[in-house]
Amino acid sequence: MSLLSASSRRPWAQLNLGLLARRIPRAFLTTAPKTIAGFLEWKPTDAVAKVQVNGYVRSVRAQKKTHFVSLGDGTSLDLLQAVVPADKAEGLTIGAAVRLHGSWAPSRGRGQSHELQVQHADVLGPSDAKTFPLQKKYQTPEYLRTMPHIRPRIPFNSALLRFRSEIITSLSQFFNNRQFVQTHTPILTSADCEGGGEVFDISVDNQSSSSEVNGNTHFFRRPVYTTVSAQLHLEALAQAVGNVWTLSPTFRAEQSDTPRHLSEFYMLEAEMSFTDHLESVMDLVEDLLRHVGTALADSKVVHELSTRTAEGSSDLVSVEEVAARWRGLQSKSWPRITYTEAIEILKNSNEQFSQKPQWGQDLQTEHEKFLAAHVGKKETPVFVTNYPRSIKAFYMKSNGDKDDESALGETVECFDLLVPELCEIAGGSMREHRLQNLLQSMRQLGMRTSHDDAGPDEANAATSGGNLDWYLDLRQWGCPPHGGFGIGFDRLVCYLSGVQTIRDTAAFPRWHGRCDC
Numbered sequence: 162m163s164l165l166s167a168s169s170r171r172p173w174a175q176l177n178l179g180l181l182a183r184r185i186p187r188a189f190l191t192t193a194p195k196t197i198a199g200f201l202e203w204k205p206t207d208a209v210a211k212v213q214v215n216g217y218v219r220s221v222r223a224q225k226k227t228h229f230v231s232l233g234d235g236t237s238l239d240l241l242q243a244v245v246p247a248d249k250a251e252g253l254t255i256g257a258a259v260r261l262h263g264s265w266a267p268s269r270g271r272g273q274s275h276e277l278q279v280q281h282a283d284v285l286g287p288s289d290a291k292t293f294p295l296q297k298k299y300q301t302p303e304y305l306r307t308m309p310h311i312r313p314r315i316p317f318n319s320a321l322l323r324f325r326s327e328i329i330t331s332l333s334q335f336f337n338n339r340q341f342v343q344t345h346t347p348i349l350t351s352a353d354c355e356g357g358g359e360v361f362d363i364s365v366d367n368q369s370s371s372s373e374v375n376g377n378t379h380f381f382r383r384p385v386y387t388t389v390s391a392q393l394h395l396e397a398l399a400q401a402v403g404n405v406w407t408l409s410p411t412f413r414a415e416q417s418d419t420p421r422h423l424s425e426f427y428m429l430e431a432e433m434s435f436t437d438h439l440e441s442v443m444d445l446v447e448d449l450l451r452h453v454g455t456a457l458a459d460s461k462v463v464h465e466l467s468t469r470t471a472e473g474s475s476d477l478v479s480v481e482e483v484a485a486r487w488r489g490l491q492s493k494s495w496p497r498i499t500y501t502e503a504i505e506i507l508k509n510s511n512e513q514f515s516q517k518p519q520w521g522q523d524l525q526t527e528h529e530k531f532l533a534a535h536v537g538k539k540e541t542p543v544f545v546t547n548y549p550r551s552i553k554a555f556y557m558k559s560n561g562d563k564d565d566e567s568a569l570g571e572t573v574e575c576f577d578l579l580v581p582e583l584c585e586i587a588g589g590s591m592r593e594h595r596l597q598n599l600l601q602s603m604r605q606l607g608m609r610t611s612h613d614d615a616g617p618d619e620a621n622a623a624t625s626g627g628n629l630d631w632y633l634d635l636r637q638w639g640c641p642p643h644g645g646f647g648i649g650f651d652r653l654v655c656y657l658s659g660v661q662t663i664r665d666t667a668a669f670p671r672w673h674g675r676c677d678c
């Protein structure tokens with residue numbers, strides 16, 4: 162005999178069967194579409210009974226006998242029209258999560274070929290219409306940015322989320338086809354990859370959770386930051402398994418208040434082992450973006466995004482401009498000019514720049530915009546290569562005197578990829594794989610390591626690169642020539658969708674002074 166009582170063996174026996182009965186779904190046609198996008202494409206000539214549709218009420222037009230309910234579920238920009246008898250419409254308020262049962266039938270009204278003639282409505286998640294923040298009226302993008310947890314429900318923003326997901330699928334395919342290994346790199350790091358001091362220091366001075374070492378109460382016993390780039394760790398992984406890539410969050414404590422900067426953003430980064438030339442890294446970027454452009458050109462969500470211009474919850478560039486960008490991505494080859502040539506082009510132009518272009522100084526946004534418009538003719542992206550060493554990161558390989566490997570040249574083997582409006586969308590370089598050259602480059606930038614007599618600069622860790630000893634180790638034991646790149650993923654989504662600010666392509670944007678939820 163079982164030691165369990167009848168009711169504990171059958172816990173459901175204790176349930177209130179009345180409640181259970183109400184949850185039993187009505188018989189419905191299981192072959193009907195599962196999403197609203199599916200319904201909108203389904204155009205039977207006669208009414209089909211016993212269908213059910215899940216979705217959220219986006220708007221209600223109540224007439225005496227009938228309520229017209231627009232239903233969305235994020236799978237389509239267009240909404241489904243549900244025609245509900247007034248006595249069955251209780252709880253169908255804007256924002257509510259509902260399951261509607263009825264017939265899918267050719268519509269007598271204008272504006273849609275078919276509609277749902279509702280026989281029964283289940284309100285699964287009620288919504289208070291008076292306080293629901295997304296009322297059916299124009300709301301400014303800035304107002305919508307104050308509620309990032311609700312904003313994705315706007316059909317345009319849902320489309321952006323789907324678009325982002327499709328881009329990730331297509332670039333995964335690309336890397337898979339080329340046998341790149343997808344990897345995960347850490348978010349917490351003891352190094353500052355770009356050496357720019359724009360790290361968020363998250364060392365926790367918490368007496369109860371840290372251990373004291375030499376009077377130091379950091380949780381990790383050393384300064385730790387959120388990563389600014391996965392590159393250094395990718396280099397380590399590339400030395401293990403060959404070509405690698407990752408798409409991961411990166412963080413920059415920049416105070417830039419622009420449509421192109423966020424404090425937290427996704428970066429798509431790749432690193433190639435046994436690669437001798439910068440050209441191969443640029444080829445990879447070009448092939449990758451061309452693949453995305455070609456693979457997605459006919460996708461439904463691209464069509465949806467390109468047919469909406471001013472209707473979105475964000476400021477958008479014109480449809481023609483977005484179309485030109487897509488054509489440009491698929492075009493044969495993109496211009497490649499050196500930084501020195503770029504400075505000459507800028508100097509010889511008649512443009513009145515607020516900051517004069519000068520060799521040795523970084524290109525300003527106005528310069529990059531000019532180059533994207535005139536060299537790329539607003540159609541193709543433009544590579545600018547070989548920047549001065551003094552304005553680039555410590556890890557970039559020097560264009561040194563080829564006969565004397567230890568002499569560092571004035572420029573580095575690097576590139577920025579510029580596109581109209583958004584300017585730099587990607588950056589990459591050959592990495593300095595020769596230990597002595599790397600140390601020399603770091604010293605010239607004022608960075609100290611354990612290879613120096615004075616040892617690492619603990620006091621100024623955040624501005625001198627943090628702990629890079631492990632990175633130098635990589636140069637001691639079998640470091641082949643290698644190179645890689647990073648693409649600002651949120652900027653790429655902007656470029657391809659025509660959305661003008663990455664505050665709208667990132668679902669939960671964080672920037673200086675703003676981290677709303």
Ligand SMILES: NC(=O)C[C@H](N)C(=O)O
Nearest residue numbers: 390392430588645646647
């Ligand atoms: N992986 C890369 O080359 C990106 C580079 N570290 C950057 O942050 O710009």
